Amino acid sequence: MSYEDLIKHTVARRPAAWELLGVGAVAYDPTxxxxxxxxxxxxxxxHSTEGHPKGGIVQGGIVTGWLDAAMATASLLRGEYLITVASLEIKVAFLLPAHPGLYRTYGKVVRQGRSIGFxxxxxxxxxDVLIATASSTAALRPKSPAVASPA
Structure with missing residues (x-):
C-alpha cells in the first residue's frame, strides 16, 4: 500500500483525541x-491565559500529545496499519513555550523491529522555530487479521 493511501486511512480513522488536541492536516514527507x-x-x-500577551502557554501534556501522535503515526505507517503501537516511554524536551497558533509535528521511525520501535x-x-523534541520507545504488536485491514 502506498504512503498516500496510508495517509488517507489515517485521516479517515483519526482518533477522537486528535480533535481534542486540535488536529489539522496530516501528510507524509517522502524526502x-x-x-x-x-x-x-x-x-x-x-494555562496562564489571564493577561498573557500571547494568549497563554500550551499545557505540556498537550505538546506531548502532539509529539506522541506524530511518532505513533509514523510507526503505524511503517507497519502499514498491521500493528498496534503502545508507548513504553516518552522523553520530551520543552525548548520554548507554545502559544495559541499553528504548529507542526514531524514524526519519524529511527528503528522498527518486530516488537519494539524507536x-x-x-x-x-x-x-519553523523548534519548540520541543521527543523520543519514544514503543511496543509493537501485530493486529489480528480481522482488525488489520485499512480498507
Whole structure:
C-alpha cells in the first residue's frame, strides 16, 4: 500500500483525541521519510491565559500529545496499519513555550523491529522555530487479521 493511501486511512480513522488536541492536516514527507501533522493550539489548550500577551502557554501534556501522535503515526505507517503501537516511554524536551497558533509535528521511525520501535519527533511553530523534541520507545504488536485491514 502506498504512503498516500496510508495517509488517507489515517485521516479517515483519526482518533477522537486528535480533535481534542486540535488536529489539522496530516501528510507524509517522502524526502525526509517522516509524518507531518498540523495542530491548531487554542486558548482551551493553555494555562496562564489571564493577561498573557500571547494568549497563554500550551499545557505540556498537550505538546506531548502532539509529539506522541506524530511518532505513533509514523510507526503505524511503517507497519502499514498491521500493528498496534503502545508507548513504553516518552522523553520530551520543552525548548520554548507554545502559544495559541499553528504548529507542526514531524514524526519519524529511527528503528522498527518486530516488537519494539524507536521513534523521534519535533514540534515547530508556523515560523519553523523548534519548540520541543521527543523520543519514544514503543511496543509493537501485530493486529489480528480481522482488525488489520485499512480498507
Amino acid at each position: 525526509r521519510d517522516r509524518v507531518v501533522v498540523e495542530w491548531h493550539a487554542e486558548p482551551r489548550h493553555c 521513534l523521534e519527533a519535533e514540534l515547530r511553530d508556523a515560523n
